[in-house]
Amino acid sequence: MTAVSDFFTFVAERWSVLSFLAYQHLSLVVQTLILATVLAIVVGVVASRTRWGANAAQAFSAIGLTVPSYALLGLLVGIVSIGVLPSVIALVFFGFLPILRNVVVGLNGVDPALIESARGMGMSRFSTLVRLELPLAWPVIMTGVRVSAQMLMGIAAIAAYALGPGLGGYIFSGISRMGGANATNAIVAGTVGILILAVILDVALNLLTRFTTSKGISRV
Template structure:
């Protein structure tokens, strides 16, 4: 294993960076999309159960099947990888965002309106901060799930450590098959733990002390 890493450490580090970058950027995009959708959904009580149902059904779609559907539309490479990761990341974030926004006390919102806050100020200064801990939980779930989805995206030549796993499986019995699979798997676990730790830190820095008290 040490010999394997010593001859490929630069490539391992680059693929690790690619994997983390793909997940972080995709989850960030998914967060924006999910929050916008949640704002629209929470304006109508009839849309909330529909959105929750779509979220649940979406998670049952096999990632391989979704990738297969995207190949004729966008080809192979980074684009389908990003689309797949964003799709799956949106689902838990959307559900948690709906729950978070629904949990905001109507009395607090009414008091804010009485102070003269407009819709934008009401959302960014009251609703979003109060719902943020629940939203962040959804983001953490999405980030961890996206690590595995990003690995599967290597099937369409997407960036990241998934290629090492596929290479190891494709050369089972070969000299470095196990090394490829182990490096890819362990690398993804390490990146996942680091990202989750950063999200925990983000939560501590961005959550109002009044909420956590």
Template sequence: MWEYLVDRRGLIAFQAFQHVSLVVQCVLLATVIAIGLAVLAYRSPRLTGLANGLSAIGLTIPSFALLGILLAPFGFGITPAVLAVTFYAALPILRNAVVGLAGVDRSLVESARGIGMSRMSTLLRIELPLAWPVILAGIRVSTQMVMGIAAIAAYVLGPGLGSFIFSGLSRLGGANALNATLVGTIAIVLLALVLDVVLVLVGRLTTSRGIRV
């Protein structure tokens, strides 16, 4: 195992960077999309139910099946990987964003509107900051989930550490097959833990002390 790591340390580092880059960029894109949809939906019970239903149903779709469907229009490569990872990343964030925004005390919103704040200003300065801890919890769940889905994206030749896992599994019993599988798996777990720590720090920096207390 040690010789395998040393001989391929450059490739492992590059694939790890690609994996993290794919996950981080897709989670950021998913966050923007999910919060935008939540802002449109949270004031309407019907749209809120639709958003929650979409989140629940979307999570039941097997990632292999979705990647297989995306192969037809987009072929192999980065595009189906990005679409699949972004889709799954958006689902927990959407659910938490709707819950967080809907849970903001309406008296605070009405007070803000009463002193002359516009709807957009109230959303940006009152509602989103108060809902942010709940939204961030969804982002953390989403990030951990799509770290594994990004590995499965290697099935469509997506970037990342999944190539080590699939390469090892396809050669089980062969030389270094187990090493490749273990390296890919362990590296993904470690990167997931690192990203979660980063998100915890982001939460401390972006959440006001009064809300944390």
């Protein structure tokens, strides 16, 4: 009980710092997630038009996810130095991959007969994409976004290695002082904070999926 009491005292005394770091962490994840989603949709739409393009996108996504985040951050630090920029590049890269895969899967899952019917009614290729294909693929795409968001929460913590913003710095600080005063409290505070942010973001994305999915699709 003493350890728990000490932890809550630690959090209360540093609440302003922790809340600011939590805001930075969430902001970094959300902004990079939006950028990754836009890029993945654009690339996924182009790739899904041909069989080889879809296969290449799937292969790139699978291979890219095997790249260790530490290794990529280390490479980026050597290229663009430390700070926010390598963190943003790394998060956009890793966030892009699951979404790209789901964009391709979602678009390829649209019934070709529906597309042909739309084209036969005089709809242009762009109108068919925006009004038919993307809405039908949207639930699958948003599943990829939610998976990506949870993954980026953890990678954003590792980005503290490159002096990126967020709660990861608290975790690394605690690890570097392991055995010292409040080292464990710092690690737990950073970890719990990231878990709470992950739950909040997942709930928000789930609600966004429900509000942005066509009612006809959601009833299927």
